[in-house]
Amino acid sequence: MRMWKGRVDFMQGNEAVVExxxxxxxxxxxxxxxxxxxxxxxxxxxxxxxxxxxFVQMEDEMGSLAAAIGASLVGAKAMTATSGPGFSLMQENLxxxxxxxxxVVIVDVMRGGPSTGQPTLHSQGDVMQARWGHHGxxxxxxxxxxxxQECLNLTMEAFRKATKYKTPVILLSDAIIAHMRENVVxxxxxxxxxxxxxxxxxHKPIFxxxxxxxxxxLAHDERGYPSDDPNVYRKLLGRLRSKILDNIDDIIxxxxxxxxxxxxxxxxxxxxxxxxxxxxxxxxxxxxxxxxFIRLITLWPFPEDxxxxxINSDKVMVVEYNQGQIYHFVKAALRDVSDIILVxxxxxxxxxxxxxxxxxxxIIKGDGGCEVIL
Amino acid sequence: xxxxxxRKYLREDRLPTIFCPGCGNGIILGAVLRAIDxxxxxxxxxxxxxxxxxxGRIPGYIKADSLHTTHGRALAFATGIKLYRPDLMVIVFTGxxxxxxxxxGHLIHAARRNIDxxxxxxNNLNYGLTGGQFSPTTPIGAYxxxxxxxxxxxxxxxxxxxxxxxxxxxARWTVRRVRQLIMSLKKAFVKxxxxxxxxxxxxxxxxxxxxxxxxxxxLIRFFEERVVHxxxxxxxxxxxxxxxxxxxxxxxxxxxxxxxxxxxxxxxxERGEIKVLRPHLDWLELEMRA
Numbered sequence: 001m002r003m004w005k006g007r008v009d010f011m012q013g014n015e016a017v018v019e020x021x022x023x024x025x026x027x028x029x030x031x032x033x034x035x036x037x038x039x040x041x042x043x044x045x046x047x048x049x050x051x052x053x054x055f056v057q058m059e060d061e062m063g064s065l066a067a068a069i070g071a072s073l074v075g076a077k078a079m080t081a082t083s084g085p086g087f088s089l090m091q092e093n094l095x096x097x098x099x100x101x102x103x104v105v106i107v108d109v110m111r112g113g114p115s116t117g118q119p120t121l122h123s124q125g126d127v128m129q130a131r132w133g134h135h136g137x138x139x140x141x142x143x144x145x146x147x148x149q150e151c152l153n154l155t156m157e158a159f160r161k162a163t164k165y166k167t168p169v170i171l172l173s174d175a176i177i178a179h180m181r182e183n184v185v186x187x188x189x190x191x192x193x194x195x196x197x198x199x200x201x202x203h204k205p206i207f208x209x210x211x212x213x214x215x216x217x218l219a220h221d222e223r224g225y226p227s228d229d230p231n232v233y234r235k236l237l238g239r240l241r242s243k244i245l246d247n248i249d250d251i252i253x254x255x256x257x258x259x260x261x262x263x264x265x266x267x268x269x270x271x272x273x274x275x276x277x278x279x280x281x282x283x284x285x286x287x288x289x290x291x292x293f294i295r296l297i298t299l300w301p302f303p304e305d306x307x308x309x310x311i312n313s314d315k316v317m318v319v320e321y322n323q324g325q326i327y328h329f330v331k332a333a334l335r336d337v338s339d340i341i342l343v344x345x346x347x348x349x350x351x352x353x354x355x356x357x358x359x360x361x362x363i364i365k366g367d368g369g370c371e372v373i374l
Numbered sequence: 375x376x377x378x379x380x381r382k383y384l385r386e387d388r389l390p391t392i393f394c395p396g397c398g399n400g401i402i403l404g405a406v407l408r409a410i411d412x413x414x415x416x417x418x419x420x421x422x423x424x425x426x427x428x429x430g431r432i433p434g435y436i437k438a439d440s441l442h443t444t445h446g447r448a449l450a451f452a453t454g455i456k457l458y459r460p461d462l463m464v465i466v467f468t469g470x471x472x473x474x475x476x477x478x479g480h481l482i483h484a485a486r487r488n489i490d491x492x493x494x495x496x497n498n499l500n501y502g503l504t505g506g507q508f509s510p511t512t513p514i515g516a517y518x519x520x521x522x523x524x525x526x527x528x529x530x531x532x533x534x535x536x537x538x539x540x541x542x543x544x545a546r547w548t549v550r551r552v553r554q555l556i557m558s559l560k561k562a563f564v565k566x567x568x569x570x571x572x573x574x575x576x577x578x579x580x581x582x583x584x585x586x587x588x589x590x591x592x593l594i595r596f597f598e599e600r601v602v603h604x605x606x607x608x609x610x611x612x613x614x615x616x617x618x619x620x621x622x623x624x625x626x627x628x629x630x631x632x633x634x635x636x637x638x639x640x641x642x643x644e645r646g647e648i649k650v651l652r653p654h655l656d657w658l659e660l661e662m663r664a
Contacts, residue, residue, distance in 0.1 A: 028458050046650065049643045054457050054636065059483040063450035066443065066480075070454025073441065074421075074462065078454070096444050207439040207455065208462050210418035214385075214434055216442035225388060226434070226442075 004187030011184055013151040013177040014039035017107055018047065019186050020155030021079055025196045026105070027053035028076035030067035032060055032086060035119040036175040037109040040081035061086035065093040069102045073215065075205030077159060081107035084126050085116065088133065094168055095134035096217045098240065103162035103169075103203055105155065110174040112348060121348030122175035124271055127325040130170050131300045137237075139244040141169045141251055142300040144271040148182035154297070156195060161251060163203040165243055172299065174321070176272035176350065244301055253297035256310050259285050263313040264364045266292035268330055269320065270299060272350070277319040279353030284360055291360070299326065304333040315339040317363055317372075319356065321346060324371070339363070345374040380407040383417065385437045392431060396582075396590035398549040398575030402496055403432050405552055406465070409559035420463045423452045425472035428503045428577075429496040432467045446477025449484045452491045460633040463492070463563070470497040474510040474532050481532075485539035485568045489632040492562050493570045495532060498577035506580030517584040533572050537625040542567030544624040548574040548597045551621065558623065566631045574619065 011019070017040055021029075029044040031037075041057070048055040054071070058064040061082050068078040082090060087108045097104050110126045112118030117125075126133075130142045141161050143154045151173060158169040206213050218226040219233040227233070244251065258266075265284075269277035274295045281293035292313060296303065307330065316337050318327040327342040334340060341363050345351055351374065359372050393399045410417070422440045424430035425448035433440035443451045448466050456464045473481045473495050484491060500518050501507040507520040510530045517524055537544040543565050545558040555573060562569035576582065576593035587593050597619055604622030607615055642648035 028454070030454060049636075049640045052640055052644075056453065056457055058450060058453070059479050062447060063453070063480055063483075066447040066450035067454035067457070070423075070441070070451035071458040072454075073451075074455050074459040076454070076458045078458075092444050093447065205459075207421050207441070208419075208459055212385075212417075212437050212439060214440045214442070216434065217444060218442065 004185045004191050006185050006187040006191060009184050009186050010181055011148060012039065012179055012181045013145070013148045013173055014109070014179070015043060016148045016151035016184050017081070017155045017171065017173065018043040019184075020152035021105070021159065022047060022051065023152075023187065023189070023192045023196070024156040024159035025077045025199055026079050026159065027051070028068065028071040028078040029053070029080065030056045030058050030064045030071070030078070031080050032058055032064050032082065034061075034083045034086045036111055036178050037081045037083045037086075037107065039178070040107060040109070061089040062093060065090040065097070065104070065106065068104050069093060069097050069100075072102050072104050073206045074208050075203070077163070077199060077203060078103075079105040079107070081109065083109045083111050083119075084113045084123075084129070087126055087129060091129075091133040094140075095136060095138060097168040098134065098138035098140055099136075099217050100215050101166040101240070103166055105158045105162055105169050105171065107155070107171045107173060109178045110172060112346065118348050120175065122272060122321060122350075123346065123348075124172075124174060124273060124321040124325065126172060127299060127320075127322065130172055139241050139301060140167055141165070141244065141298070142172055143169070143253075143297060144172045144299050145177055146271055146274045146295065148177065148180060149184050150297075151177060152184055152186065156192065159199050160195060163199050165247070165251075167244065172271065174272050248301055248303070251298055251301065252303045252306060254303050254306055255295040255297065256292070257281070258292040258312075260290050261312060262290065263292040264290045265315045265317060265360055266294060266311055266313045267356075267360065268294045268296065268307075268316060268318045270296040270326065273319050273321050276351035276353050276356055280356035280360060283353060283357045289361075289364065296326070302329045302333070304329070307333045311337060313337070315341070315363055317341045317343050317360060319343045319351065341370060341372060343372045343374065380404055380411065383407045383410070383437055384435055388435055391435055393428065394579040396576060396578040397428065398498065398573070398577075398590070399428060399432060399496060401549045401552060402494065402555070402573050402575060403435070405555045406494065406559055407436075409556050409563060412556070413560055413563055415463065415563065419461065420465060421452075421455055422465050422467065423448045423455070424467045425469070425477060426503070427469040427472045427501070428498070429467045429469035430472060446472055446475070447480065448472065449477060449480040449491065449493065453484060453487075453489055456489055456491055457633055457636065460490070460637070464490070466491055466493045468493060468495050469502075470495065470499065470511040470532065471501045471509045474530050478510075481536065482539040485536045485541040485570065487632045488540055488542060488567045488629050490566050491568055493568070494559075495570065495572045496575050497532065497572050498575045498581060500577055500581040502577045502580040506577075506584060512581075516581070518581070519584075531620075533570070533620075533624045536570045540568070540629070541570050541625065542629050543569040543626050544571075546572040546574065546621050546624065548594070548601065548619070548621060549576065550594050550598060561626070566634070567629055
């Protein structure tokens, strides 16, 4: 990701999300406070009126996403933010946004679940919910930031992709990233002018132009009229799917580092768990161990082909703060790799690089089993 | 043959509608279009929003911007539209199930917020589109597919609820009172704030058939036998009013409207007249004095 010219600020992940959204031109926010995403809601309430933007605190998360979608339909660069329980409530309207092709950015600051779970502690438990939480099988885009800087950058990118592909884009942050403070380069307005113009250009209001448009969550034809013709439905769903999957080169972001061509072990991680995993990778590298490190930035659509092409080791360890979610997709993608091991930690304690290093060495030796729960 | 005078407002390529013979939706749609026609409102400046249910299908037949949302959420979608584009008029079609059950939260909060949305609730006393199950307005004792032994649950008076939640205009009519309905609609369309008009409407297919009222005429007779105007109802005792259908204007007041207040807030912040997080310790006292 490019480095910006701008001011250096010390801020937390949730603040960076707001900075990124405002730089992208976000001018509408509807939300409902929830730990650990409340700072986003609070900062939007504070900052949007100063720029002529609109903020509304809705009565629940269903209403929050609904209001954001409504505003987007009349031309707003709209966003909402929540955490797991609220994200569950948003699923119905998330499906609506996919079906009706409404650009909207949803930030899910993940916390431990299910249910009320661990409100103040991190988790990566919503990876599957983000992809499969809504009913039906629509495609959407999901990004997972691993640093405060990336919270800013990816929120901007989320607005770019949402308006470009006319789809909801989800930013899967978590309690670690959200509340961690780091130095961040907040780009100058001129630096992001092109991005903002691009978003402005590709996002036109649907309503209020005197064109009498009908928008419905029912299966619909090109005119937007409901239809129960199987071919109309197949054509619609096919198009919704292919507009994402035919453009994965543009959508998918992934970081790959390696010590040499053929490795004994590749570590795959994303979001906050990738921070400890990266440290472990560096330590292993320093010890002369042949190791690779892959950090997924785009979680959905899943970079299946890309992973298969870049992996060059017989052993892979997947590091995540859940009981195995992205792991299953890595397993399906890397059918030819003999050992794919899940390294999981739940409960709200972070991975330490040294414990991951020990596990990695065990796996290389071949006594790691098929799942390591730390 | 002369064409229907309101036909010009409809998407002709979508006709006929899905509504059953005897449904009241056509009368209500006709009344809304007549009110718009009489006020000479610009259809390009109106967004029609519907939820789920037979009522929610109405916007799709109107030749204007129309949004068919998820179940119960029409008012939340409408809130986003209205707040971002206050110059557009937003008319929501909803039903007793859509806004009285699954979407009740959005209904009372939209009223509390007093956002300028015109809500038309078609109360057909049951869930019609799903085949006739009881709703929060189904009378006690009435038969539906989910109350096969007669409904034992109490019902909501949605008008009383919305009026006490903070709406500026609330009225209830039956589909037989078209003149009054158009009058109310016209009043609501020029008013600023949350307006709620409930229309009690026959559903012979879902409700009437199971309750010995197989035709629309039977149902309208059933409504009219129970109708009491709110002016008269105010003079009646609780016992006398039981089982009656109160119609008329429940509330008609002026209050600050949400989008206008938000606009003022933006201007005030811009000019530095409104300070951030100033502790207003005296607000309670002010409230009590008011």
